Amino acid sequence: xxxxxxxxxxxxxxxxxxxxxxxxxxxxxxxxxxxxxxxxxxxxxxxxxxxxxxxxxxxxxxxxxxxxxxxxxxxxxxxxxxxxxxxxxxxxxxxxxxxxxxxxxxxxxxxxxxxxxxxxxxxxxxxxxxxxxxxxxxxxxxxxxxxxxxxxxxxxxxxxxxxxxxxxxxxxxxxxxxxxxxxxxxxxxxxxxxxxxxxxxxxxxxxxxxxxxxxxxxxxxxxxxxxxxxxxxxxxxxxxxxx
Numbered sequence: 218x219x220x221x222x223x224x225x226x227x228x229x230x231x232x233x234x235x236x237x238x239x240x241x242x243x244x245x246x247x248x249x250x251x252x253x254x255x256x257x258x259x260x261x262x263x264x265x266x267x268x269x270x271x272x273x274x275x276x277x278x279x280x281x282x283x284x285x286x287x288x289x290x291x292x293x294x295x296x297x298x299x300x301x302x303x304x305x306x307x308x309x310x311x312x313x314x315x316x317x318x319x320x321x322x323x324x325x326x327x328x329x330x331x332x333x334x335x336x337x338x339x340x341x342x343x344x345x346x347x348x349x350x351x352x353x354x355x356x357x358x359x360x361x362x363x364x365x366x367x368x369x370x371x372x373x374x375x376x377x378x379x380x381x382x383x384x385x386x387x388x389x390x391x392x393x394x395x396x397x398x399x400x401x402x403x404x405x406x407x408x409x410x411x412x413x414x415x416x417x418x419x420x421x422x423x424x425x426x427x428x429x430x431x432x433x434x435x436x437x438x439x440x441x442x443x444x445x446x447x448x449x450x451x452x453x454x455x456x457x458x459x460x
Contacts, residue, residue: 220363220367220371223361223363224253226361227250227253227357227361228253228256228257228259230357231253231254231257231259231261231332231357232257232258232259234330234332234355235259235260235261235330236260236261236262236326236328236329236330237254237259237260237261237262237329237330237331237332238261238262238263238264238322238326238329238330238331238332239251239254239261239262239263239264239332239333240264240265240266240318240319240322240331240332240333240334241263241264241265241279241290242265242275242279242334242380242383243265243275243278243279243282243378243379243380243383244334244379244380244381244383245334245365245368245369245372245379245380245381246334246335246336246358246365246368247333247334248282248372248377248378248379248380249334249358249363249368249371249372249379250332250334250357250358251263251286251288252286252372252375252377255286255287255288262291262326262329263283263288263289263290263291264290264291264292264293264321264322264325264326265279265290265291265292265293266292266293266294266295266318266321266322267292267293267294268294268295268296268297268303268314268317268318268385269294269295269296269297269298269401270297270303270385270386270387270396270401271385271386272383272385272386272405272408272409272412273405273409274405274408274409274412274413275380275383276292278378278380281378282378282379285378286377286378291325293321293322293325295317295321297314297387297396300313300314300317301313303387304395304396305393305395306387306390306391306392306393306394306395306396307392307393308344308392309344310344310387311343311344311345312344312345312347312348313348314345314385315344315345315348315349316348316351316352319331319348319349319352319354320352323352330355331352331354331355332354332355332356332357333349333354333355333356334356334358335349335356335358335359336356336358336359336362336363336365337358337359337362369381380418381418381460382418382460383418384420386401386404386405388420388422389404389420389421389422389423390422390423391423391424391425394423394425400423404421404423407419407421407431407445407449408420408421410444410445411433411437411441411444411445414440414443414444415434415436415437415440415444417433417434417436417437417460418460419431419432419433419434419437420432420433420458421453428454429452429453429454430453430454430455430456431453431454431455431456432456432457432458433455433456433457433458434457434458434459434460435457438455438457441455
């Protein structure tokens, strides 16, 4: 793949579609699109949505990253409990979440073209894809089939900030298991401590029988006693994972 030619093609198309709204999560793909926007004379607005299930360290990362790049975002929010599929953690939760996020962006910026970072390399059926199609959202990386590994190398080489793995906290609960607000706070607190201490993501998952399993990189395992309280560590099963 000639990434430079692809970036030039995306830039030209975004110029034609401006003004644009970038749905920004701080992840690989949306960070790549942000860099393209920043390096071109394109009229754009950054929008981040907080649905109550976004890890606090991700929100912190987004704010810090934008500050470093000299950009600003409008942070819009809604309560996931207002949407039945999200409140009950149904398989369709991502579809309804995506529709709500995009609707908020469109309501606030009705004359803008909304763009987001889905790519053609994402495997399997993704519930949110239907929402993108229904709402006619432009996904440049899907259209030009940009390889995620090339994006990561590009961002690292240019020292542009991004999170390589970021997922919403609903994924920490079993399907059909309603995310409990207090447990969300506990999971967020522990994952945030680990992220701020190591710079790496972790996943603290709750099983149907109430047990907690912490998925963590092997390199961070030895650091845990200095990060988490002993009474917390005693209650958590450890599982090594490659993120």
